[in-house]
Amino acid sequence: MKLYFSPGACSMAPHILLNELGKKFEIEKVDLREKKTASGKDYRKINAKGYVPAIEMKKGEVLTEVGTILQYLADKAKATKLLPKAGTKARYHAMEMLNFVSSELHKGYSPLFNPGVPAEGKDALRQRVALRLTWLNDLLAKQKFVSGKSFGVADAYAFTVLNWSPGLGVDLTPFANIQRFMADMAKRPSVKKTLAAEAAAK
Template identity: 50%
Template structure:
C-alpha cells in the first residue's frame, strides 16, 4: 500500500493507524501547492480532488477521504481492535464520532488556515470550535478514549485535528480532559513514530 500524505495535514490520521496496525506501507509525501509527489508523480492523476490523504492499494485501486480510509485499514487487521465489527452498534458509534470530527472539528478549522479570512470571522470559528471541544470533553472525562478504554481510529483522527490548535493560540488546557487525551495519544509508540517521520519529511522540504 501507498499512503499519500502531507506533513501535519489530516493524512496524519491514517498514517498513525497504519503504524498502530503494523501494516506494510510506503509513505509518499505530496506537495499540495504543486500537486506533485516526492517520487515525481502527478498527484491529481492519483486523486483528482488534489488533497490528502489517498491510499493506493497494491492492485492500483485508490481510496480517499480520511474516515473511509481509516475504517478500511482497521478492517484489514481486526485483531488490533481499532474499529468494532461492521454491523455492530459499536461500529455505528465509531462512525458517529468520525462524522462529528470531520464536520464539526476538522472543517471548522479550515477557514483559520486561510489568510484572506477576516479576523472577525476567524474569531467566530474559534468560538464554534470551543463549543465543540466542550461537547467532546465530557466523553474524555469518563474514558481514556472516545469510545471507551480502547484506542480507535476516531482517536487518531481527533488527535490529528486537535494538533492544529497550537497554530491559532487555542489553549487545550481549557479542557483538561482533552489536554490529557492529547498527551496520552502522543505517548503511544506508533503515534510518536508517525510524528517523527512527518517532522523529518517537513524539514526535507
C-alpha cells in the same frame, strides 16, 4: 499499500493507524501547492480532488477521505479492537464519532488555515470550535479515549486535528480532559513514530 501524505496534515490520522497496526506500508509526500508527489507525479491523477490523504490499496486502486480510509485499514487488518465489526451497533457508534471528528472538528478547524478569512471571522470560527471542544472535553471526563475505554480509529483522527490547536490559536487550556488525552496519545509508540517520520519529511 501506499499513503500519500503531507506532513502535519489530516493524512497523519491514517499514518498513525498504519503504525498502530504494525503492517508494512510505504509513504509518499505530496506538495499540496504544486500538486506534485515526491517522485514527481501529478497528484491530481492520483486523487482528482487534489487533497490528502489518499491510499493506493493496490496498483491503480485509490481510496480517499480520512474517515473511510481509517475504516478500510482497520477492517482489512481485522482490527476489531480498534474498530467494531461492520453491521454492529458499536460500529455505528464508531462511525458516529468519526463523522463528528470529520465534520465538526476537522472542518471546523480547516478554515482557520485559510489566509483569506479575516481575523473577526476566525474568532467566530474559534468560538464555534470551542462549543465542540466543550462537548468532547465532557466526554473525555467519562472515558479515556475519544473512541471509548480503549484506543480506536477516531483517536488517531482526533489527535491529528487537535494537534493543530496551538498553531491556529485554538486555546486548549480550558479543556483539561482534552489536554490529558493529547498527552496520553503523544506517549503512544505509533504516534511518536508518525510524528518523527512526518517531521523528517518536512
